[in-house]
Structures are given as structure tokens and as C-alpha cells.
Amino acid sequence: MSDAMHAAIAGAQPSQRAEKNPDAPLFEGVYKERFDSILTRYPNKRAALLPVLHMAQEIRGWISPETMTRVAELLELTPAYVRSVASFYTMFALRPVGRYLIQVCVGIGCDLCGAEEVTERFLELTKTRIGETSDDGKYTVVEVECLGACAFPTVVQVNDQVYENVKAEEVESLLKELD
Amino acid sequence: MAYPYEHPREERMLSRYFGEVDAIGIDGWIERGGYTALEKALGTAQDDVIQVVKDSGLRGRGGAGFPAGLKWSFMPKDGKAPSYVACNADESEPGTFKDRELMRWTPHQVIEGIIIASYAVRAQHAYIYIRGEFVDIVRVLNGAVVEAYERGYLGMNILGSGYDLDLTVHTGAGAYIAGEETGLLNSLEGRRAEPRVKPPFPAQKGAFGMPTTVNNVETLASVPHIVLNGADWYRQWGTEKSPGTKLFSCCGHLQRPGNYEVPLDFSLKELVYDLCGGPPEGRELLGVIPGGSSVPILTVDELDCEVSYEGIEAAGSFLGSGGLIAMDDSTCMVRAVRRMVEFYAHESCGQCTPCREGTSWLTKILRRIERGDGREEDIPLLLDVGSNMAGSTICPLSDSAAVPVVSSIQKFEDEYMAHIRDGSCTAKR
Amino acid sequence: MDSESKLINLTIDGTEVSVPEGTTILKAAERLGIVIPRYCWHPGLSAPAQCRMCLVEVEGWPKPQPACVQQVQDGMVVNTDCVEARKARRGVIEFLLLNHPLDCPICDAAGQCMLQDYAHETGQLRRRAVEAKVVLGRDHVTPEIVYFADRCILCTRCVRFMDEIAQEPVLQVINRGHKGYIDTMTDELFEHPFSMNIVDVCPVGALVNEDFLFKARSWDLDQTASICPGCSQGCNVALGTKENRVVRLKPRFNPEVNSYWMCDHGRREVVRWGAGMRAEVPLVREAERLVPADWARALDATVEALRGVEGGAKAIVDPGASNESLYIVRRLMDQVGFDGGSFRVSSGPQQVLKGFPKLALREDRAANASGAEALGYGRVDDIYGAVRSHRGVLFVLEEGLDDAPEDFADGSALFVYIGSVLSPAARKADIVLPSPSFAEMDGTFTNFEGRVQRFTQGLRPPGLARPIWMSGSVVLARLGGGEPFTSAAAAFAALAEEFTAFSGLSYEKIGLTGAVSAAAESGATAS
Known part of the structure; x- marks a missing residue:
């Protein structure tokens, strides 16, 4: 990868992987390189907070207090400040989530076209309630606000993957596809 | 995933290559005439670039409709302090999904616009602030930015012009309010995306305390076309006050939902019934929200207007972001409004008292009416709470939350009364 | 500096006033003795204009303006007590009371609470909300300070004190919107030598000093202008006394010495004073x-x-x-x-x-x-x-x-x-x-x-x-x-005659904010 390439990508990619390892070392190896290149893209360290939290979540699957404290240290912020910012944004999981984070769009576009039934079907099949993780640690189903693909209801995002035009009767096969 | 629908009556300037996979990469884009506008711009004085955009009458496509060229002209011209351009790709207005498609199918169209804008306002670094949920789009953009660096459209001495520019894709993390331009700047700086008190405006004190221009994706994507073909060419479409074409994201109860690009003097009614095919078979339309959930709902009788900024305003609503939401007679209006208000309650940053408390209170009242526990006095109460929320906060989110409530009561009070008096719903299942 | 800057003429509530350019409406109104209600604005902190309590009408402007940040303009006509401004204030108060527990009988801030004062002023007898109140609870933020989340109006004065004045942003707004509250890092208490100022700046009873909890009602306290004896800084303070005991100290504004602030050490020190056996007779x-x-x-x-x-x-x-x-x-x-x-x-x-x-x-x-x-x-x-x-x-x-x-x-x-x-x-x-x-x-x-x-x-x-x-x-x-x-004034007068460090000073000259003798000042400049 050329320097320009490296700098441009700069780790700004939000990511939710299926394999989550809450004990994985933070910002080592290739992640350290990404961390350093993120810092080159901004005039101060504070501005790197969102990309760095995205990366931490990519590595560990969620943002624990320990993660926040470490990020604070690296960016010369207070842990409370990092908590404040992290808790402002809904994409940062401040509690562990299942292997598959199933986000059902309930924005007005999807709601008009049956998002509620899709959510209910997911909950039924994963035997969970909204925001809770299934006993086997596999699924967490959440409702999210408009995902910005309103012409393709219902929009469902599972980890990194976006599914459009999901109907309640297709939920079962979608879940099978995940395994 | 092929692009779903297109219509012969569209005027596809921005969306010409939607659905063409080959147009996404930089080679395909250059084959289609990409980056010639940039070459032309770099050979033109900065102020002349600003002038042509001013002359074109291009207005901000994010919702507010502020003239883009005028906005650029507020930036300092001495080039002493670092200055920035931020491309607002935090598209989150419910019912709006045009920027997503622009970035998905034509990332280089957007990047070219950003580079030209940055050159015109003498910025050294541009950021694309994209909402974090657009994971797949971020991937596309990052790839495109790398390509642009490799071909010398970004970096040092762009195309031998002596102009340097860096471009960074910055991803948000789930906050509608980061789409408000000063909320965006705070978020870019690693803060809570709380809107700032204005003045100072971003052109005086923006990102990192420096002069900054914030433009919407669609605005910036229009720029290369204007620079290449001139202001008069652009003004062949639309009206005096609303020149050009615009993408309308159409969703809800329509036969052919999707993005349609039409000149701004196009008929709203024809957009709904002709291009989008009207409501599904056997259904009647109840109402249409023409510009994202923040603008007043129009009844089917009010659709006979132009889609221009002034045309929709005369009809009693706003063009907003161009997110058109159609609701047919299967819609429970109380539920639909509750859902929209719930969104604003979820997205309120919480700084201003009326918004923080009002959005959540409205939601609770609407839920109560929806489940049949409403009281007649809830109607004047909703209107009064809405009026206490409107015009009393730092940013317009509070107003936006009150809009669906107030406009739906004005136009669909019967639906509310059916819930309140009989615990029933007028929606036809 | 005032003499150099341009004067702006405007009318507030029917009275004309001239103030230097850059003055806010709130400050201009104070010159006329008009106190515009406010929560988030504090004279020692930045103005986020977020509580929206200080909205006033500016004639000819489409929307009410926050007086705390809106600067005056020539010819501006401001109304702070018109129908529009009153409605805005009523609205804000109603919003703030939606989930407020109204637990004034057991609240330390009762009697010195800006929420009580302004709610009383807007006079809303009937609650329009039928919804159940949200209950959040309470927690320590320092070993001595308790945060009552349900009383909090999220004005962020405490957050800004720690950020701007203490410059240790350890107290923050957590979450957003109506789910927001103030907290430290998860499960941590913070300690800072000036932490108790957050209790002083809190306009309601959300942050209270546990040491003062249930000790006195604020209206039962007598206030005396004094100087903190805790160190050589000499912070100007008000002694809060009850039944012939000092129960608390609050900083008294003095821009030359301590501004609006004082440290925790001084407060603890004085409240402990007077304990033990006293010499009562010669x-x-x-x-x-x-x-x-x-x-x-x-x-x-x-x-x-x-x-x-x-x-x-x-x-x-x-x-x-x-x-x-x-x-x-x-x-x-x-x-x-x-x-x-x-x-x-x-x-x-x-x-x-x-x-x-x-x-x-x-x-x-x-x-x-x-x-x-x-x-x-x-x-x-x-x-x-x-x-x-x-x-x-x-x-x-x-x-x-x-x-x-x-x-x-x-x-x-x-x-x-x-x-x-x-x-x-x-x-x-x-x-x-x-x-x-x-x-x-x-x-x-x-x-x-x-x-x-x-x-x-x-x-x-x-x-x-x-x-x-x-x-x-x-x-x-x-x-x-x-x-x-x-x-004591006579004793001081004699002392000032005799010792140059005090020459030219008198109780009158010292007033309640202090003075430096000319001799001491020139000595200080010389050295």
C-alpha cells in the first residue's frame, strides 16, 4: 500500500466483526500503524477520538470502561470526556453485544412498510428482547433510527452488512445465511 | 444491486451513471469525462470559480437552501490561516437517501466537487463527514480517495497547478444532529455533536477554530457540472430562484420508490403519480411529506405545485432535503407522526431545554393517544408544546420535531379524534 | 478599555441605555437593574445559551433571542417582560418541571433555588403532563458531593467549571437528549482541591455538599462578609451562620482575589473552627x-x-x-x-x-x-x-x-x-x-x-x-x-499611622473588597 493510500484510508472505516474478542490487545501491530496514520489527518489529537473509538470497537467488539481509559490516555483526554463523547453516539456499544448485532431500521420510511413485523420476527426467532443478547451470545437485536435507504424497506444491518428490502417472511432465511 | 427505477422524464445530470458499476472506479469515471471540470477549475482564478457558482444560483441541497457561491465568498481570501472544507455526508433526515446513492455510484463526482470547492475557497484540507452507519459507502469512498491520490487529483501540487489538498474521510458514529453544520464541526473535532451558537459562523470560525465551508454532498456533486458547462447552461433547468436539477428521494407507499432527478420546475404531483407511479394498487394517497420528516405534510389536494424551493413553500411546506415520504390510506397518521417525533427525541442532543424535554414529552402524549388513552385537551396541549419548542433553541431540530405534530393536527385532526373519542383508527388495513 | 470602544444605544423595557459595543443584552439589562432569568449563564463561565431561560423579544426579529449571548445593536428595542418572553419562560419552566421530583422539603437548595424562584414567578398552578415522571436516582461524584440526577436541569455549569476553571474535565454530560445526566468516569469519584465550587454554581439542588446536608435551611442562615482564614490567599467569603455556629462558607466575588471561587480546604477548615473548650473568662x-x-x-x-x-x-x-x-x-x-x-x-x-x-x-x-x-x-x-x-x-x-x-x-x-x-x-x-x-x-x-x-x-x-x-x-x-x-476601625487607624505597610488605609477605604496601601504597592513594584 502506498503512503498516500495508507494515509487516505486512515482507519476511518467503522467495523463490526462477527468475531469479538474483548481481551484483544488495543492498537498493536497493524492497528498501531492505523492509529498513527489517523493522527496525521487532524491538527490535534482530540479529533482522532471518533475514528479511534471505531477502531477499538472493531478490535474488541464493544467499548469498555477500560478501553475508554486507554483511549483517553493515548489522546491526552480525561476518561470521563471519552465516556461523554462515546455515550453521545449510538454506534458505540458501551455494553457487550452478540456475535451478530442485528439493527432493524424503524425510520418512517421502513415503519410505513412493515418494519415492526420484521423486528418482531427477529425477536421471535432469536428468542431475545430489544437490546438484549441471546443466551448463546449469538444475537443482539436493536431498533435503529433511519439508516438512509428508505426506498428499500425494511433495511436491516447485521454487523457490517446491509440488507435491503427485508420482509418479515425472509427473516428466517437471513438468519440462516449468517451462520 | 442494480439501481431500481429510472424514468424518461428525469433530467439526469447527477444521477446519469446511477446503476453503472463501471462508473464507480476512477478509470470508468475518467472515461465518462470525469475530472475535466477540475482541470478547468485549476486553470481559472479562485474568485472566478466562486463567481460561476454564484451565477448558477446553486442552492445548498442539505435542507436550508442557502446559495452555495455566496457561502464560499464568506471565506477569507488571504490564505493565511489554515482553512477547511467539510462535505456534509451525514445524510440522516428520515426519508432522504440521495447522498448515499451519489456516493455509492459516483464517488468521484463528489470528490471532484470537493476538490474544486476547496480550491475556490483556498482550503488546505477537506473532510468528508459521513455518517457511520454507511459502512458500505465508507468503503467505496475510501477506495475512491486512494485512487484520487494515486492519480494526482489529491495531495501536493495537484495536476501541476501548485495547489495542495488533503482529503480525509471522517466517519460519524450515529447522531443525526451531526448533520447540522456546527454539530458536524464539533463531531469532526472529536466532541459531542452539539450545535454551536451562531455567530460566529463556520466561515469565520469553523473546524478547529478556523474558517470552514460546509456543503452537502449533492451541492458539491453539482459543482463540476456548473464549472464545466457554465452558469447559463445550469440555469436551463428550474426557476429563477431555484435553478438546476435536484434529486428527490421518494419512499413510503409508492409503486416505484427511489431517487428521481428532475428540474426544479417539475410538478410535484407528476413526480408522485407519474414518476413514482402513485400509491400501490387499490390504495389512495393520504398525504405527502415533500422534504424529509422536518417539513409539513401536504394533503393530496396540495400537490399541484412546482418542486422548486418557492413552489413547495407556496403550497405550505418546504423542499428541505428532497426526501419525499408518501402515505396512503393504510397509514395510521398518529402512529406515523409518533414515529417521526420519536426519531427527534432519540436524536435531540439535549443542550436546549425545550428540545430535550419537549421531544420526549410529545412522544409520550402521542403514544398515549395512539393506544387509545388520549384526552380531547391533548390536541391543544400538543399544539402549545409544539409552539413552545419552535423558534426557541440553538438549532432547528426542536422546530423540526414540532412540525409533523402541528401540520398533521391541522390537516388530519379527524384521525386524532377517532383515537381519542372512539379508541379507533381511520387507517384502512 | 471602555472609553475606547464604541457606545451602542438601545432600549430595554422602555428605558434607553448606552453600553459598549460587544455587551450582551443580559449585561446591558443589568445596568438598568433588570435581572433576566437564566440558568446556564454564570458570570464566571462561558455562555452556552442552552437553557433558553433568558429568551427575550427583540422588536422586528423573527425569533426570541438568548440575552446571554446576543450582543446589543444600535437602535435595538428589547422587551424582557412582554407576552412573548413570558411565554418562552413559562415553557422552559414547564419543561424543566416535567420530570423534576419537586422534593423541595428535603432539598438543600430550597430557598436559594433558581428553579423555585422562577417557577414561582411564572405561576403555573396546574401540571399539564399526565405522564409518570422519570426517576434516575442519585450518586456521589466526589467523596463529599452528591449528585441528585432528578433535580438536575442539565445547565452544565458544573461541567464547565471543571473544564474551564479547574481545567480538569472530569465531570461530563453522559448520553444525549432526555437521557442525559452528569457523571464522572464509570464507577469513579473525582477529587479536586476546588471541587466544591460545583455545588456553588449549581442553580438548583442537584449537587449538594454532604457535609451540609440537613444541617440548615438556607433561609435560616445569617450571612456575614468575611475572609477565609484557611491560607494566605485571603478569599473573600460569606459565612453562613446558624445558632451561633458557622455551618458553611461560600465564596464572595472579588475579581482581584478569588473571582467567584474558593478552595475546599478553606471551607472544611472554618466549619471545624470553634470546636473544643473555649476560654470564656479572664x-x-x-x-x-x-x-x-x-x-x-x-x-x-x-x-x-x-x-x-x-x-x-x-x-x-x-x-x-x-x-x-x-x-x-x-x-x-x-x-x-x-x-x-x-x-x-x-x-x-x-x-x-x-x-x-x-x-x-x-x-x-x-x-x-x-x-x-x-x-x-x-x-x-x-x-x-x-x-x-x-x-x-x-x-x-x-x-x-x-x-x-x-x-x-x-x-x-x-x-x-x-x-x-x-x-x-x-x-x-x-x-x-x-x-x-x-x-x-x-x-x-x-x-x-x-x-x-x-x-x-x-x-x-x-x-x-x-x-x-x-x-x-x-x-x-x-x-x-x-x-x-x-x-476595630480606631485600632486600625492608629496602626496605619504607625506602620508604612498600612499607611493611607482605613476601614472605609478597604471596604468589603480590600485595598493595598500605596507604600506596599510601590514596595512591591520596586522589588
């Missing part, structure tokens, strides 16, 4: 015993003892004693020949308030070491060594003598103890003159930079205790002629 040694006496007898005995005594006078004084007390002791010593007076100062680490660096918890943990030095007393490490072989008169002023050696004062011809608490060493005195604590009398302290500041009496002294400037001046009059002082 004592005179008869045979081997100290016996109670009235003032006439005690003063007779003092005059008698001082007449014709030989060996000169030495003194140990406390650097927390007032200038007036120190001055009188100095004069008494002069009567028998001044042979040196000394004091010691307890010390601790200096803690600067970063956002207002003029203010620090100073290393010298005493209020008046500078005054003692100016009056001729010397700072020493070993106060006992300085008087060990002394054979003449020994005066001790307010120094506790807790660690005095066994043979303390054994050789001295006369030992006069002037103070408020009697330690075993103090009980070796020949004469004990009981004196009030700083909160029980008027006086002045000189702070670390030579600023002389007045404190006033907030408490009744116990028993027969009376200030030494009063009792001592009677002794002086009888020994050397002249009139006794009838007030």
Missing part, C-alpha cells in the same frame, strides 16, 4: 492557681504586672491573628521594651486554580503571615527556641502551644496568654485574656500580596471573651496615657 494566677476574674480585675492585674517589670518583652503570635490584635500586642510589648516576636506557619502544597491562576490554595496555611511580618514579627521554624532563655515578659497571642516543651515559659517574669482555647501550656500563664475567634469579631488580614482585607463579626463570642484591641488598649491607656480604642 483568669488570673493567685498563689499557684488560675482563678476566674472579671475584666476589671484582670486588667488591673495586667497593668500591675507590667509596671516596672524587667527583661523586656518577647512574644509568640499566631499568623491567623488579625492585624489589630497583632498591633496591640506589639504596643504592649513596646511598653516594657520590645525584644522580638515570632510566629510559625503551617504549610501544605500549593494548588493553583488553573482557569483563574491568581487564586491558589497557598503554601502558607494562615491568613495573616504578611500582616505579622509587617508589624515586626519574625517567621521562625522553632517558636519555642526563640523564648527559651527569656527572663522578661512573654506574650502569646492565639498560638495554640499544643506541642510546647515541658519547661515552656518557666523562666519568664510574666506570661500573658491571649487566645480562645487553652492548651496545657497556655494554662501556665499568669494572666489569661480570652479572645474571640476571627468569626466573632471585626478585623483585617493582610494577604500574601499585601492586600489588606476586612472581615466582620458573624458570631457572638462565648462568655466574656473580647478582642485584645479592646482590652489591650485599656491597659495601654492606663500605662501610657491616651484613650482606649472604641472600635
Whole structure:
């Protein structure tokens, strides 16, 4: 990868992987390189907070207090400040989530076209309630606000993957596809 | 995933290559005439670039409709302090999904616009602030930015012009309010995306305390076309006050939902019934929200207007972001409004008292009416709470939350009364 | 600077006013005595304009404007009490009370609460919300400060104090929108030497000092202008007193010394004062015993003892004693020949308030070491060594003598103890003159930079205790002629005549915010 390439990508990619390892070392190896290149893209360290939290979540699957404290240290912020910012944004999981984070769009576009039934079907099949993780640690189903693909209801995002035009009767096969 | 629908009556300037996979990469884009506008711009004085955009009458496509060229002209011209351009790709207005498609199918169209804008306002670094949920789009953009660096459209001495520019894709993390331009700047700086008190405006004190221009994706994507073909060419479409074409994201109860690009003097009614095919078979339309959930709902009788900024305003609503939401007679209006208000309650940053408390209170009242526990006095109460929320906060989110409530009561009070008096719903299942 | 900037003319509530360009409506209104209701705005902090309580009507403008940030413009017509502004305020109050527990009976802020005041003012009798209130609960944010989340109006004054003034952003808004609350890092308490200012800036009862909890209703407190005795900074404070006890200290604004702030050490220090056995009556040694006496007898005995005594006078004084007390002791010593007076100062680490660096918890943990030095007393490490072989008169002023050696004062011809608490060493005195604590009398302290500041009496002294400037001046009059002082101001006037560090100053000139003598100032510039 050329320097320009490296700098441009700069780790700004939000990511939710299926394999989550809450004990994985933070910002080592290739992640350290990404961390350093993120810092080159901004005039101060504070501005790197969102990309760095995205990366931490990519590595560990969620943002624990320990993660926040470490990020604070690296960016010369207070842990409370990092908590404040992290808790402002809904994409940062401040509690562990299942292997598959199933986000059902309930924005007005999807709601008009049956998002509620899709959510209910997911909950039924994963035997969970909204925001809770299934006993086997596999699924967490959440409702999210408009995902910005309103012409393709219902929009469902599972980890990194976006599914459009999901109907309640297709939920079962979608879940099978995940395994 | 092929692009779903297109219509012969569209005027596809921005969306010409939607659905063409080959147009996404930089080679395909250059084959289609990409980056010639940039070459032309770099050979033109900065102020002349600003002038042509001013002359074109291009207005901000994010919702507010502020003239883009005028906005650029507020930036300092001495080039002493670092200055920035931020491309607002935090598209989150419910019912709006045009920027997503622009970035998905034509990332280089957007990047070219950003580079030209940055050159015109003498910025050294541009950021694309994209909402974090657009994971797949971020991937596309990052790839495109790398390509642009490799071909010398970004970096040092762009195309031998002596102009340097860096471009960074910055991803948000789930906050509608980061789409408000000063909320965006705070978020870019690693803060809570709380809107700032204005003045100072971003052109005086923006990102990192420096002069900054914030433009919407669609605005910036229009720029290369204007620079290449001139202001008069652009003004062949639309009206005096609303020149050009615009993408309308159409969703809800329509036969052919999707993005349609039409000149701004196009008929709203024809957009709904002709291009989008009207409501599904056997259904009647109840109402249409023409510009994202923040603008007043129009009844089917009010659709006979132009889609221009002034045309929709005369009809009693706003063009907003161009997110058109159609609701047919299967819609429970109380539920639909509750859902929209719930969104604003979820997205309120919480700084201003009326918004923080009002959005959540409205939601609770609407839920109560929806489940049949409403009281007649809830109607004047909703209107009064809405009026206490409107015009009393730092940013317009509070107003936006009150809009669906107030406009739906004005136009669909019967639906509310059916819930309140009989615990029933007028929606036809 | 004011004279250089342009003046803007505007009308507020029908009255014309001229203010410098850049002034906010809120500040301009204050010039007319109009206090525009506000929550998030605090004079010592930035203005986020987020509570929206200060919205006012500007004629011809489409929307009401936040007075706290909107700057005045020429010809502007502002209405702070019109229908529009009142409606906006009613709206904000109604919103703030939606989930507020209305637990005023058990709230520490009752009676000094801006939510109570403005809610009362908007007079909304009926609650329009039928929804159940959200309950969040409470938690400590420091070991001494409790956060009542349900009372919080999210004005963020506390957050901004820690961010802008303490410059340690350890207190933050967590979550967003209606789910927001104030907190520290998860499961952590914070500690900061100036933390209790967050309680002061809280406009409601959301942040309370546990130490003050259920101690007093705010309206039962008497307020007295005073100076914090905790260190040599000399923070201007208001003593909150109840039933003749100081129950709390609040900073009193002084831009030259402490702005709106003060440290936690000072507050803790004063509330502890006055504990323990107090000297309430004069004592005179008869045979081997100290016996109670009235003032006439005690003063007779003092005059008698001082007449014709030989060996000169030495003194140990406390650097927390007032200038007036120190001055009188100095004069008494002069009567028998001044042979040196000394004091010691307890010390601790200096803690600067970063956002207002003029203010620090100073290393010298005493209020008046500078005054003692100016009056001729010397700072020493070993106060006992300085008087060990002394054979003449020994005066001790307010120094506790807790660690005095066994043979303390054994050789001295006369030992006069002037103070408020009697330690075993103090009980070796020949004469004990009981004196009030700083909160029980008027006086002045000189702070670390030579600023002389007045404190006033907030408490009744116990028993027969009376200030030494009063009792001592009677002794002086009888020994050397002249009139006794009838007030602390008179004692100070005499002192100012005699000592250059105070020259030109008077109680009137010092006022309630302090002054530096011209001599001291030029001395400071020279050095």
C-alpha cells in the first residue's frame, strides 16, 4: 500500500466483526500503524477520538470502561470526556453485544412498510428482547433510527452488512445465511 | 444491486451513471469525462470559480437552501490561516437517501466537487463527514480517495497547478444532529455533536477554530457540472430562484420508490403519480411529506405545485432535503407522526431545554393517544408544546420535531379524534 | 478599555441605555437593574445559551433571542417582560418541571433555588403532563458531593467549571437528549482541591455538599462578609451562620482575589473552627492557681504586672491573628521594651486554580503571615527556641502551644496568654485574656500580596471573651496615657499611622473588597 493510500484510508472505516474478542490487545501491530496514520489527518489529537473509538470497537467488539481509559490516555483526554463523547453516539456499544448485532431500521420510511413485523420476527426467532443478547451470545437485536435507504424497506444491518428490502417472511432465511 | 427505477422524464445530470458499476472506479469515471471540470477549475482564478457558482444560483441541497457561491465568498481570501472544507455526508433526515446513492455510484463526482470547492475557497484540507452507519459507502469512498491520490487529483501540487489538498474521510458514529453544520464541526473535532451558537459562523470560525465551508454532498456533486458547462447552461433547468436539477428521494407507499432527478420546475404531483407511479394498487394517497420528516405534510389536494424551493413553500411546506415520504390510506397518521417525533427525541442532543424535554414529552402524549388513552385537551396541549419548542433553541431540530405534530393536527385532526373519542383508527388495513 | 470602544444605544423595557459595543443584552439589562432569568449563564463561565431561560423579544426579529449571548445593536428595542418572553419562560419552566421530583422539603437548595424562584414567578398552578415522571436516582461524584440526577436541569455549569476553571474535565454530560445526566468516569469519584465550587454554581439542588446536608435551611442562615482564614490567599467569603455556629462558607466575588471561587480546604477548615473548650473568662494566677476574674480585675492585674517589670518583652503570635490584635500586642510589648516576636506557619502544597491562576490554595496555611511580618514579627521554624532563655515578659497571642516543651515559659517574669482555647501550656500563664475567634469579631488580614482585607463579626463570642484591641488598649491607656480604642476601625487607624505597610488605609477605604496601601504597592513594584 502506498503512503498516500495508507494515509487516505486512515482507519476511518467503522467495523463490526462477527468475531469479538474483548481481551484483544488495543492498537498493536497493524492497528498501531492505523492509529498513527489517523493522527496525521487532524491538527490535534482530540479529533482522532471518533475514528479511534471505531477502531477499538472493531478490535474488541464493544467499548469498555477500560478501553475508554486507554483511549483517553493515548489522546491526552480525561476518561470521563471519552465516556461523554462515546455515550453521545449510538454506534458505540458501551455494553457487550452478540456475535451478530442485528439493527432493524424503524425510520418512517421502513415503519410505513412493515418494519415492526420484521423486528418482531427477529425477536421471535432469536428468542431475545430489544437490546438484549441471546443466551448463546449469538444475537443482539436493536431498533435503529433511519439508516438512509428508505426506498428499500425494511433495511436491516447485521454487523457490517446491509440488507435491503427485508420482509418479515425472509427473516428466517437471513438468519440462516449468517451462520 | 442494480439501481431500481429510472424514468424518461428525469433530467439526469447527477444521477446519469446511477446503476453503472463501471462508473464507480476512477478509470470508468475518467472515461465518462470525469475530472475535466477540475482541470478547468485549476486553470481559472479562485474568485472566478466562486463567481460561476454564484451565477448558477446553486442552492445548498442539505435542507436550508442557502446559495452555495455566496457561502464560499464568506471565506477569507488571504490564505493565511489554515482553512477547511467539510462535505456534509451525514445524510440522516428520515426519508432522504440521495447522498448515499451519489456516493455509492459516483464517488468521484463528489470528490471532484470537493476538490474544486476547496480550491475556490483556498482550503488546505477537506473532510468528508459521513455518517457511520454507511459502512458500505465508507468503503467505496475510501477506495475512491486512494485512487484520487494515486492519480494526482489529491495531495501536493495537484495536476501541476501548485495547489495542495488533503482529503480525509471522517466517519460519524450515529447522531443525526451531526448533520447540522456546527454539530458536524464539533463531531469532526472529536466532541459531542452539539450545535454551536451562531455567530460566529463556520466561515469565520469553523473546524478547529478556523474558517470552514460546509456543503452537502449533492451541492458539491453539482459543482463540476456548473464549472464545466457554465452558469447559463445550469440555469436551463428550474426557476429563477431555484435553478438546476435536484434529486428527490421518494419512499413510503409508492409503486416505484427511489431517487428521481428532475428540474426544479417539475410538478410535484407528476413526480408522485407519474414518476413514482402513485400509491400501490387499490390504495389512495393520504398525504405527502415533500422534504424529509422536518417539513409539513401536504394533503393530496396540495400537490399541484412546482418542486422548486418557492413552489413547495407556496403550497405550505418546504423542499428541505428532497426526501419525499408518501402515505396512503393504510397509514395510521398518529402512529406515523409518533414515529417521526420519536426519531427527534432519540436524536435531540439535549443542550436546549425545550428540545430535550419537549421531544420526549410529545412522544409520550402521542403514544398515549395512539393506544387509545388520549384526552380531547391533548390536541391543544400538543399544539402549545409544539409552539413552545419552535423558534426557541440553538438549532432547528426542536422546530423540526414540532412540525409533523402541528401540520398533521391541522390537516388530519379527524384521525386524532377517532383515537381519542372512539379508541379507533381511520387507517384502512 | 471602555472609553475606547464604541457606545451602542438601545432600549430595554422602555428605558434607553448606552453600553459598549460587544455587551450582551443580559449585561446591558443589568445596568438598568433588570435581572433576566437564566440558568446556564454564570458570570464566571462561558455562555452556552442552552437553557433558553433568558429568551427575550427583540422588536422586528423573527425569533426570541438568548440575552446571554446576543450582543446589543444600535437602535435595538428589547422587551424582557412582554407576552412573548413570558411565554418562552413559562415553557422552559414547564419543561424543566416535567420530570423534576419537586422534593423541595428535603432539598438543600430550597430557598436559594433558581428553579423555585422562577417557577414561582411564572405561576403555573396546574401540571399539564399526565405522564409518570422519570426517576434516575442519585450518586456521589466526589467523596463529599452528591449528585441528585432528578433535580438536575442539565445547565452544565458544573461541567464547565471543571473544564474551564479547574481545567480538569472530569465531570461530563453522559448520553444525549432526555437521557442525559452528569457523571464522572464509570464507577469513579473525582477529587479536586476546588471541587466544591460545583455545588456553588449549581442553580438548583442537584449537587449538594454532604457535609451540609440537613444541617440548615438556607433561609435560616445569617450571612456575614468575611475572609477565609484557611491560607494566605485571603478569599473573600460569606459565612453562613446558624445558632451561633458557622455551618458553611461560600465564596464572595472579588475579581482581584478569588473571582467567584474558593478552595475546599478553606471551607472544611472554618466549619471545624470553634470546636473544643473555649476560654470564656479572664483568669488570673493567685498563689499557684488560675482563678476566674472579671475584666476589671484582670486588667488591673495586667497593668500591675507590667509596671516596672524587667527583661523586656518577647512574644509568640499566631499568623491567623488579625492585624489589630497583632498591633496591640506589639504596643504592649513596646511598653516594657520590645525584644522580638515570632510566629510559625503551617504549610501544605500549593494548588493553583488553573482557569483563574491568581487564586491558589497557598503554601502558607494562615491568613495573616504578611500582616505579622509587617508589624515586626519574625517567621521562625522553632517558636519555642526563640523564648527559651527569656527572663522578661512573654506574650502569646492565639498560638495554640499544643506541642510546647515541658519547661515552656518557666523562666519568664510574666506570661500573658491571649487566645480562645487553652492548651496545657497556655494554662501556665499568669494572666489569661480570652479572645474571640476571627468569626466573632471585626478585623483585617493582610494577604500574601499585601492586600489588606476586612472581615466582620458573624458570631457572638462565648462568655466574656473580647478582642485584645479592646482590652489591650485599656491597659495601654492606663500605662501610657491616651484613650482606649472604641472600635476595630480606631485600632486600625492608629496602626496605619504607625506602620508604612498600612499607611493611607482605613476601614472605609478597604471596604468589603480590600485595598493595598500605596507604600506596599510601590514596595512591591520596586522589588
